[in-house]
Amino acid sequence: MKVLEARDLYKIYGTSIRALDGISLSVEGGTVFGLLGPNGAGKTTFVRIVATQLLPSSGRVSVLGYDVVSQPTLIRRRIAVVPQEGRPLSLQTPYEHIVTYLVVRGIDFSEAKKRAESTLSELNLQAYRNTICANLSGGLRQRVLIAMAMSTDSDLLVLDEPTIGLDPVARVDVWNLIRDYVIDGGKTILLTTHYMEEAESLSDRLAIVNRGRIVAEGTVTEIRSRLGATHVVVVKRSMTTQQDAEVEFARYGRVLRAGAGIRVLTSQSGASEIASLCLKKNVEVSIRQVNLEDVFISEVGEQIDAEQAA
Amino acid sequence: MTLSKQLKAIAAIIWFDGVIPKMRSPFDFVNFVVSPLTVLFFIYLFAGPGKAVFAMAGGLVAVIVGSCIILETEAAFIRLVVKLQDMFVASPLSPISYVIGLSISQLFNGLLGIALFSTLLALNRPIQPLGALEIFVAAILTWASVSALGFMMSTFARDLRDLWVYSPLLTVLLSFLPPVFYPITLIPQKVRFVAYLAPTTYPAQIIQQAAGLVDGSTTHLLINLMGGIVYTIFLVLLAAKLSRWRQN
Numbered sequence: 200m201k202v203l204e205a206r207d208l209y210k211i212y213g214t215s216i217r218a219l220d221g222i223s224l225s226v227e228g229g230t231v232f233g234l235l236g237p238n239g240a241g242k243t244t245f246v247r248i249v250a251t252q253l254l255p256s257s258g259r260v261s262v263l264g265y266d267v268v269s270q271p272t273l274i275r276r277r278i279a280v281v282p283q284e285g286r287p288l289s290l291q292t293p294y295e296h297i298v299t300y301l302v303v304r305g306i307d308f309s310e311a312k313k314r315a316e317s318t319l320s321e322l323n324l325q326a327y328r329n330t331i332c333a334n335l336s337g338g339l340r341q342r343v344l345i346a347m348a349m350s351t352d353s354d355l356l357v358l359d360e361p362t363i364g365l366d367p368v369a370r371v372d373v374w375n376l377i378r379d380y381v382i383d384g385g386k387t388i389l390l391t392t393h394y395m396e397e398a399e400s401l402s403d404r405l406a407i408v409n410r411g412r413i414v415a416e417g418t419v420t421e422i423r424s425r426l427g428a429t430h431v432v433v434v435k436r437s438m439t440t441q442q443d444a445e446v447e448f449a450r451y452g453r454v455l456r457a458g459a460g461i462r463v464l465t466s467q468s469g470a471s472e473i474a475s476l477c478l479k480k481n482v483e484v485s486i487r488q489v490n491l492e493d494v495f496i497s498e499v500g501e502q503i504d505a506e507q508a509a
Numbered sequence: 510m511t512l513s514k515q516l517k518a519i520a521a522i523i524w525f526d527g528v529i530p531k532m533r534s535p536f537d538f539v540n541f542v543v544s545p546l547t548v549l550f551f552i553y554l555f556a557g558p559g560k561a562v563f564a565m566a567g568g569l570v571a572v573i574v575g576s577c578i579i580l581e582t583e584a585a586f587i588r589l590v591v592k593l594q595d596m597f598v599a600s601p602l603s604p605i606s607y608v609i610g611l612s613i614s615q616l617f618n619g620l621l622g623i624a625l626f627s628t629l630l631a632l633n634r635p636i637q638p639l640g641a642l643e644i645f646v647a648a649i650l651t652w653a654s655v656s657a658l659g660f661m662m663s664t665f666a667r668d669l670r671d672l673w674v675y676s677p678l679l680t681v682l683l684s685f686l687p688p689v690f691y692p693i694t695l696i697p698q699k700v701r702f703v704a705y706l707a708p709t710t711y712p713a714q715i716i717q718q719a720a721g722l723v724d725g726s727t728t729h730l731l732i733n734l735m736g737g738i739v740y741t742i743f744l745v746l747l748a749a750k751l752s753r754w755r756q757n
Contacts, residue, residue, distance in 0.1 A: 285592035
């Protein structure tokens with residue numbers, strides 16, 4: 200069943216700022232769908248429309264079968280949101296946040312208390328149950344917001360950059376919570392991120408968004424295959440000049456600039472030939488399999504280049 | 510959501526945003542009572558005990574204004590900084606319940622001051638039950654009109670700093686300049702209409718009359734009552750129209 204369906208979605212702020220430029224995508228139930236893109240790509244605008252916080256300029260979006268423009272109240276009963284860079288209030292405890300949020304959503308006080316206790320246990324927050332949020336770390340505060348959203352048992356959770364600013368350990372903790380919510384509860388999560396590793400680790404399907412448009416969509420494997428390469432050779436320093444190196448390696452595949460060095464998207468055999476060549480010339484080189492970051496740089500960089508050329 | 514669930518939601522917001530913070534940071538109470546108490550002190554000092562009773566009536570209005578105008582920054586803080594409003598918007602909570610809950614929460618800021626000035630007024634003036642009811646209605650009108658104004662102001666803010674300047678300014682414009690701490694008759698007749706531009710003038714007049722500080726007929730009382738109600742309804746409707754629960 201499709202939990203979310205967007206068709207030709209546009210959002211124009213004022214008269215000229217196109218935050219969304221014709222986005223179409225769908226999200227299947229019981230999956231994590233990732234929206235990956237640089238800052239200002241339109242990810243937050245998209246999720247705010249899905250979460251009934253913002254009206255679109257044109258296009259259609261249905262969430263759980265209901266239209267976001269004409270049926271927001273039916274959607275709001277079945278979704279929950281964790282906003283980007285949100286945080287709990289300082290003087291209240293995690294328990295108080297969860298109970299209040301549940302009662303505010305129309306859940307009975309006794310049921311809210313039960314759910315708060317079980318959510319705190321599931322999310323390993325029981326030790327901080329009565330600690331005011333001012334005394335919690337950034338990771339724990341973020342977990343409080345996620346706990347508030349997860350305690351609702353909503354069919355769709357919308358998480359806007361849920362791990363921004365967290366350290367690696369806290370980030371992995373959040374990833375585990377997200378996966379458990381989908382696997383254990385059969386629920387759906389729409390997630391935005393600009394961390395490649397996060398999108399790769401969490402998403403069943405994902406879309407790369409740039410300048411309000413989807414530039415790639417599919418599973419991680421499908422998106423990786425768009426490159427037409429299996430390996431990336433990262434040449435740390437140029438052999439003579441960067442331009443010479445680009446010309447020399449172009450026969451092995453696509454060459455992308457990466458700071459002072461270059462990246463060559465190539466096949467396994469191409470990678471080993473480049474490596475031999477570099478080793479002979481005593482140039483620092485490393486080889487790895489392609490990842491989302493390569494696709495991202497390739498797709499987003501290509502689009503920017505094309506626009507600049509035009 | 511049903512009415513009963515919306516009422517429970519309002520109670521939950523009051524508990525969460527009004528009761529809990531005051532329990533854990535009780536010094537906040539003092540903050541909201543200092544300014545009106547200072548005015549009372551100076552009026553007592555320079556005008557004598559007779560005029561100080563005006564400052565007790567005015568203090569009651571000023572405490573409610575001071576605590577409710579904070580809704581301006583509180584609502585903006587919840588929307589722009591901690592972003593919990595986004596979580597509330599994407600939930601079955603109605604915007605009316607949210608605003609009512611938040612505005613009653615802010616009233617908790619002024620509890621100490623309300624109790625203090627009500628007690629001082631009751632100790633210094635013989636107030637009849639009907640007068641007490643009139644003072645209660647005036648307090649409600651002050652709360653509703655200032656809260657509506659505060660919430661409306663919060664919706665214009667793109668950054669919390671946009672609002673820092675307005676709370677003190679509005680406090681002066683609503684509490685200290687209009688005839689809240691003094692009788693309206695001190696204002697020259699020709700410019701007296703200016704005083705009625707402030708929504709707090711009406712409840713202050715009601716309280717002064719209910720406490721027997723100024724002479725006035727029932728008609729005078731009804732005019733102030735109607736003026737206060739109409740002004741409050743206007744501000745509430747304006748706030749409802751301008752506030753952005755779901756953004757365009």
